[in-house]
Amino acid sequence: KAQQDFNSLKQFTENASHELQTPLAIIRTKFDLLIQAETLTQQQIEALQSANDALQRLSNLNKSLLLLTKIENKQFEEKVTINLKELIENKLIQLSELIQNKNIHVTYSLEEITINMNSDLAEILLNNLLVNAIKHNVPNGEIIINL
Known part of the structure; x- marks a missing residue:
């Protein structure tokens, strides 16, 4: 039972991490476009950059989770x-x-x-x-x- 629960958790983590990649990429693109807009105030640019930094940390965390599940699932066997x-x-x-x-x-x-x-x-x-x-x-x- 414990092994089955662990396998289910690994599969969920991999699926969730994979599904998060596309929305994170879309949000990053939107942030990049917004930051380049010429009509923003300096305060708005700083707020967007701060949010973009948080998005980067979230994206890195997601990549780490995906990497961990791939390692656990032995998807990196080829040397x-x-x-x-x-x-x-x-x-x-x-x-x-x-x-x-x-x-x-x-x-x-x-x-x-x-x-x-x-x-x-x-x-x-x-x-x-x-x-x-x-x-x-x-x-x-x-x-x-x-x-």
Whole structure:
């Protein structure tokens, strides 16, 4: 009975998280359009940005729930060989605008290292590590990556 309840809960969480993705994306698009409107006051723009930030946190929570259910349901079983150096370099390019906005200096020394794991999980893991290092860094800060 407990296992059946647990499986039902996992299935509900996955379904609910999946169903929330579309409305969250629609709301995000509407916020982006509103923020760009030229008729808004500074106070209205700040209120919209605050609501947009809350929406981003909700979206991240939803993605985390969906990821957890996929892990629990063993949907990330497929492992491939991943070149960590290449993955890190590509991710730094993707995040370059965020890095530049905070004027963060990134130095790295990367060797050719490969691992066997699910490529989606590797991408999520590295993205979370780098985004957190950027967001929680000080302006004009530094990130050092050695591999």
